[in-house]
Amino acid sequence: MTTLSPLGVTVLALLAERDMHAYEMYQLMLERSEDKVVKVSPGSLYRAVERFAADGLIAEVAVERQGNRPERTVYAITDEGRERLRATIAEMLGRHVNEYPEFPVAIGEAHHLPAAEVAELLGVRLASIRELLGFIDASLARIEARGLPTAYILNVHYTRTLLVAEATWLEQTIGDLESGELAWPEAAGSSGAKRVSRSSVH
Amino acid sequence: MTTLSPLGVTVLALLAERDMHAYEMYQLMLERSEDKVVKVSPGSLYRAVERFAADGLIAEVAVERQGNRPERTVYAITDEGRERLRATIAEMLGRHVNEYPEFPVAIGEAHHLPAAEVAELLGVRLASIRELLGFIDASLARIEARGLPTAYILNVHYTRTLLVAEATWLEQTIGDLESGELAWPEAAGSSGAKRVSRSSVH
DNA sequence: GACGTATTATTCCGTGCGGAATAGTTGTGA
DNA sequence: TCACAACTATTCCGCACGGAATAATACGTC
Secondary structure (H helix, E strand, C coil), X not given: CCCCCHHHHHHHHHHHHCCEEHHHHHHHHHHCCHHXXXXXXXXXXXXXXXXXXXXXXXXXXXXXXXXXXXXXEEEEECHHHHHHHXXXXXXXXXXXXXXXXXXXXXXXXXXXXXXXXXXXXXXXXXXXXXHHHHHHHHHHHHHHHCCCCHHHHHHHHHHHHHHHHHHXXXXXXXXXXXXXXXXXXXXXXXXXXXXXXXXXXX | CCCCCXXXXXXXXXXXXXXXXXXXXXXXXXXXXXXXCCCCCHHHXXXXXXXXXXXXXXXXXXXXXXXXXXXXXXXXXXXXXHHHHHHHHHHHHHCCCCCCCHHHHHHHCHHHCCHHHHHHHHXXXXXXHHHHHHHHHHHHHHHHHCCCCXXXXXXXXXXXXXXXXXXXXXXXXXXXXXXXXXXXCCCCCCCXXXXXCCCCCC
């Protein structure tokens, strides 16, 4: 009864829409840009499908073949699969889990670099986030223009909100670094100077 | 020349402070609550150290032994290691990478549940985030009281900022769901009703 | 002083991810 | 028209992760 992976959720969600075979899922995910939200590679996808079939969350409904192409196995979601899908979505919605993003690690160790360099690097990051926000806003505009219900793109709004928050924090922090308001430990790493050990947060 | 993992960065950062053996790193990380920022398990840590030694980023400086306890190998960071550490931190600071958090997947598929249930689940999530924010603020207060420089806890401020943004978004969305302002597709999954296929974002 | 638990320090191994390989088939351009 | 690229559909395999195992010793307590 282990909790499903994000890719697993997507697989079951697709099969909840209609029966299909693995490669069809793969294509659909790319077509819908779900590969921006879920990490998807052929290997993991086929493996997930295989395990779901073994666990009875999905079931073979046909084995087709066109010409001399490889056989393709069409799957359907089972009632058990539907229930697991619902349960997993519920759990993922309700429980906040630490996913150990790497940026906090980097800022946590940023004192290994001089303040000016950190400010510059954060500037690069800020630029790339702004660019990403540009794409997202353009997509949202196109979607709204087509009059599609917001409920289907809540995740885009969510992601956008967090990116905006990060951009704001970066602007603020870069400013504080450049103005010298944010005191920076002596540029470490360059000399053999002793460094003060960092303190525990808790 | 593959890019270092977050755990790898932490390992090198510790050795940049002073020479030590693997278990000492492990203890220090827990003591400093770095296990909240970096995923650390004995297995991964020892493996990382092993590989760094093979790659010349760190070097054995002593093999000690107390009584009949297992030998412990003390390592020091090399110049190459120091350089890799700087380079990796710089890269992690400057480049925004998609890390595929699972919550967007869940909201993306939330239409499988009825609006009321989603609102309730988001409420649970909101509560747990608020609790987490409580801990963080308490920690920050304690740290500030000790007069420690902000530069060392930038990552806590960053995390706090994102959590606040998420909390705000959740409040807003829960409100929209409860007021009915956010139109929700017919509660899916309960009936065999045909569902409209979702649109591509891009 | 004996027994259980926590600490020290490291190794081992199952599991699963994901990049690459495979192999046939349709499309394209010179 | 013939080669070469892109697509269809799936399998394979290496490698890293991390939970559990190990094993000796210190410590607390009844």
